[in-house]
């Protein structure tokens with residue numbers, strides 16, 4: 001018996017990295033999965049991988065930064081599968097990294113906030129009414145350890161992730177009494193296409209566990225938060241960071 005038997009899950013950004021790993025894991029635990037992405041190629045490949053394993057999945061093309069697109073994405077999923085039990089608002093971008101705050105353009109700022117923060121807000125906004133009608137659901141949002149601590153040169157990204165943590169708490173406080181749980185995951189360094197161009201600049205020995213996360217490390221926590229195993233957890237920001245945020249970084253000379 002799977003931990004998500006009979007459930008319907010929607011995952012944004014499921015054409016790559018953590019989103020794809022989660023879609024495959026959720027399907028393996030019995031969920032029917034709506035694989036959402038702005039880019040069809042990767043998402044269609046995710047769908048094929050799930051169907052090859054004998055589980056139902058559909059591709060829904062959506063740009064999470066657009067309200068109407070997210071409304072249509074939720075509607076298409078419910079239209080196909082008849083319900084929506086889990087939404088994993090995972091799609092996100094890094095945007096311009098490396099500029100001090102005063103040098104960031106309004107366009108750079110808006111782009112990251114629109115995809116990362118408004119995208120998660122829209123996902124919640126359109127999933128919650130369905131979940132209320134059904135009598136419950138689970139919301140999982142991808143934040144970051146960079147929503148809890150600053151990174152010089154990453155202002156739009158860090159603000160967007162801090163906003164996701166607070167948005168998750170807002171939703172938990174408003175809807176948990178209606179059996180809708182909302183939690184977010186704060187990954188540290190995960191080896192995915194998102195960070196592959198910069199991967200070599202990270203000192204892996206600065207991570208207490210000594211390695212970057214795999215997409216599956218994060219997907220397993222998403223599964224836990226999606227399933228009844230986490231029935232009494234809501235409003236949490238779960239760090240999945242190999243210990244990065246546990247340790248003060250005061251590096252010694254030599």
Ligand SMILES: NC(=O)c1ccc[n+]([C@@H]2O[C@H](COP(=O)([O-])OP(=O)(O)OC[C@H]3O[C@@H](n4cnc5c(N)ncnc54)[C@H](O)[C@@H]3O)[C@@H](O)[C@H]2O)c1
Pocket residue numbers: 012013014015016017018019036037038039042062063064065090091092093094115142143144145186187188189190191192193194195
């Ligand atoms: N990789 C890391 O180290 C790390 C660390 C912390 C948080 N995260 C978060 O994980 C998420 C990214 O996941 P990943 O690392 O697997 O990256 P990824 O680049 O492999 O996957 C991101 C997916 O999101 C899709 N996407 C981007 N913009 C979209 C939009 N507007 N609408 C719909 N889909 C869109 C992309 O097409 C891509 O398939 C982001 O929210 C990111 O902030 C990643």
